[in-house]
Amino acid sequence: MSDLGRVLRLDARRTALLIAVPVLTLLGTAAAGLSLSTSVAYWDNTVVALVNAVRFLGPAAAGLAAWTAVRERPLDYLRGLTARSPATGVLFDLLLLSSAVLVSYAAVTVLVVGVTVVQGQAGHPHPLGVVAGAGALVLHVVAGYLTGRVVPHRTTAALVLAVTSLWAALRVPGVSWWSLLPPAAFPRIELFTTLRPAVFTDQVLWAAGLTTALILGYVLWVTRRLLIVLPLTAAIAAAVSATLGLHGSGAGTVAPVPAEQVCRRWPLTVCVHPALRAALPPLMAAATPLAARLNGTPGAFTKVEQRPAWAAVAVVNGVAAVHLDEDLSPGYAARAVRQISDGLKDPDACTNPNGYQALVDAWLLGDDPPSPPGTRAARRFAAWTEHRRRAWLRLHFAEYRSCTLGPDDFRPPAKAQARPAGSAVGSAARRVQ
Known part of the structure; x- marks a missing residue:
């Protein structure tokens, strides 16, 4: 022993x-x-x-x-x-x-x-x-x-x-x-x-x-x-x-695997995966201005929801689906809001957006305006008030969605009075005044 x-x-x-x-x-x-x-x-x-x-x-x-x-x-x-x-x-x-x-x-x-x-x-x-x-x-x-x-x-x-x-x-x-x-x-x-x-x-x-x-x-x-x-x-x-x-x-x-998302409900409803709950305040701050500018258009939304990476991003029935960077790298909120903007457009028609499209995108996203062809249109758009821009977008949202905006769409409202007085387009143009 x-x-x-x-x-x-x-x-x-x-x-x-x-x-x-x-x-x-x-x-x-x-x-x-x-x-x-x-x-x-x-x-x-x-x-x-x-x-x-x-x-x-x-x-x-x-x-x-x-x-x-x-x-x-x-x-x-x-x-x-x-x-x-x-x-x-x-x-x-x-x-x-x-x-x-x-x-x-x-x-x-x-x-x-x-x-x-x-x-x-x-x-x-x-x-x-x-x-x-x-x-x-x-x-x-x-x-x-x-x-x-x-x-x-x-x-x-x-x-x-x-x-x-x-x-x-x-x-x-x-x-x-x-x-x-x-x-x-x-x-x-x-x-x-x-x-x-x-x-x-x-x-x-x-x-x-x-x-x-x-x-x-x-x-x-x-x-x-x-x-x-x-x-x-x-x-x-x-x-x-x-x-x-x-x-x-x-x-x-x-x-x-499904996940019960966590949400913030004012002024929008923003929902993300529970692992990314820290993204709620920045995403809310970034998405609210875009939601306000799209109010009254077919692209209006009142809810932002994170979707899996394999799901499409789009704005359907007032719900904007986005993807988020899983590591929450800097700028993730801005990238998510840009996904909403891209989801508003017709992917088949917007294969090559023009400068006018970029001008409106910059306003919607709060970015610096680009220098598109036709600087007169850019000057006019820059001179409009926020309220007038929103009214203009409600009138021209179809052209924005199909990426067919042109210089004629940025002409002063007085030019639009040549249209038939009884048309809906003419009455909407007079409201922009």
């Missing part, structure tokens, strides 16, 4: 474990920060940030495990003093190293989740995604350590680090099913979509099956116990099944 206690104390007092936790925590936090947006708190992207961080944490953990295996190999003679199986020390090493790596991963998870919660999160968490990342880390530890045991050379740790880094670098997000094999690489998840849980299930099964197969294979090699062949075969079968499942997933890693 004294010899056994000595071995356990030597196993537990390893400097590698003391070094691993802070180093891997810092590395994992930095890696997760590269994928995590600080402006949008969407649970799907939080999980993606954690899973993507494993691509950096995994090779580091594998290299550390291989270095530990090579460094501690001279202590094997102490383990030989006990009656334990020759595989017991290896399993205990794997338990300690895996625990250290998982502690680091848990610390990174707490930090990333904390950032998401503080920002006012949206969507639903995916605990299975966190488990998939943890399983991939343990797989790296097992593969690295067993490689160090089988090939106890000074360069083994560097070789393991290089190979696992190359394996991780082969992942290109959203390109092939190959990128779904742990350590997986996911693209940024768009709003109004969510990750498919089946993908995480297959990843957990793949990592668990391969990890178990590696451990059982090493134990079989050391102990020569043929009874281990049966569970080894089952573990390999599980890994193969998970591989087929990930292959079948392909690019279908996400699915559309």
Whole structure:
């Protein structure tokens, strides 16, 4: 018992474990920060940030495990003093190293989740995604350590680090099913979509099956116990099944999901995805002047609603549909309002808008007026009051929608009196006076 206690104390007092936790925590936090947006708190992207961080944490953990295996190999003679199986020390090493790596991963998870919660999160968490990342880390530890045991050379740790880094670098997000094999690489998840849980299930099964197969294979090699062949075969079968499942997933890693939008209701009703609630005040401020200028026209709207990226932007039945930048990059509100302006026009007729169209667009959007052909029309339009411009737009909205505005549309109202007095166009022109 004294010899056994000595071995356990030597196993537990390893400097590698003391070094691993802070180093891997810092590395994992930095890696997760590269994928995590600080402006949008969407649970799907939080999980993606954690899973993507494993691509950096995994090779580091594998290299550390291989270095530990090579460094501690001279202590094997102490383990030989006990009656334990020759595989017991290896399993205990794997338990300690895996625990250290998982502690680091848990610390990174707490930090990333904390950032998401503080920002006012949206969507639903995916605990299975966190488990998939943890399983991939343990797989790296097992593969690295067993490689160090089988090939106890000074360069083994560097070789393991290089190979696992190359394996991780082969992942290109959203390109092939190959990128779904742990350590997986996911693209940024768009709003109004969510990750498919089946993908995480297959990843957990793949990592668990391969990890178990590696451990059982090493134990079989050391102990020569043929009874281990049966569970080894089952573990390999599980890994193969998970591989087929990930292959079948392909690019279908996400699915559309409805979202109960958050709204502000005065002076317009503006609704956005709950992850972008910070966009409500700027979007309201940018859309209100355009709504006022379009009041009384067929393009009038009283509601602005964010739509998924695959939905069309248009103004229908008083509702203006827009897309928003998911990272809320500077100018996102102005770009959304421009989408409303573009949605007012006939896309078939407005393939090549003229300068008169740009003149009206600049007024609607509050931009500086351009210099269109026919500067006299521009001077006239610039001299009109806001009230007169709105009345003019109600009269010429059909021409604006079809991008057929010309210099005649900007003539003084007195010119329009030559039209039949009883016509609606003539009466509207007199009202502009």
